[in-house]
Amino acid sequence: MSDASFTASTVRKDDAEFGDYFALLKPRVMSLVVFTALVGLLAAPVPVHPMIGFCAILFIAIGGGASGALNMWWDADIDRVMKRTKGRPIPSGRVEAGEALGLGLALSGLAVIMLALAANVMAGLMLAFTIFFYVVIYTMWLKRSTPQNIVIGGAAGAFPPVIGWIAATGSMAIEPWLMFALIFMWTPPHFWALALFMRNDYDDAGVPMLTVTHGRRATRVHILVYTGLLALLALATAFSAIGGPIYLVVSVVLNALFLRGAIRIWRRNEADSEADNFAIERRFFRLSLLYLFLHFGAILAESLLKPFGLGGWA
């Protein structure tokens, strides 16, 4: 068959590129998964062979990406409505929903089996549970049924450091759950700030975000309360086995800034926010990204300095 014989019926109008399938894996979310899982793995008190550590992080990332593809498959209808998501591969027509489902299921199976083989079965099972939690509990069930969707769903994004820790040690401990709690408590203020300035998106899609169900005033109060609880937790972590003086200094500064931002958001009303196009809310959202990155960076620094007798309190 020559090239000239191609007809409209044999050629799909929007054939996907490799990058479109990669975009299904939500690379930006995957980068957070990689970083937090890596910190969990390196903060563990058991040394891991670099190749096994690399494979563990890779398959945790692939598992996270697979759940992203399954999320996009299920949420294609609301992604079409929201400004922030309508350029995604399925709503834009570059990839079919069935392809995303197939890719997500295949990569989920591959990631779980390979993590169990590369690290240990417990880590593989934990990854399987995380994918199940994100896709079934959060995406299919909670996201469209309760304004607490972000709070409970945030747990899915908090599992990677726990999986990283288990991949290294093969057992549970309190420290990875502190890292879990850090991400878990951080997620609601992070997403509620986003919901405040992307306001029409969730309304249009009918997703029961707190801003839609309880109003924007209640969302501002919730951001302040959760930020206060997060600050207590983050500072308490400084005195655990994964904390230390570096972490404490970083945490004090970041929590002071984060609390200041939350108080400013709480004190504002809609007229104030609209006057400067939600500048404070946007700044708080950007700071939240730095907040999580630097907290985990500090945990990593404490653990990397331990062999030199510098990390931690000892």
Added chain:
Amino acid sequence: MSFDKVTHELHQRRKSRNVGLGLTLAAFVVIILGLTYVKITSGAFEVPRGEVQGS
């Protein structure tokens, strides 16, 4: 009459997909190879001494 191959944007997209998939599979093979080597040399698959003597 020209025999130049007709190129279409579609071909570029398909090529990107094929090359990407090929490289991904090649990387996967290398990873499995490396992981197997590390597992074998680190003694992860060593049969306990008692079992060897007992058989």
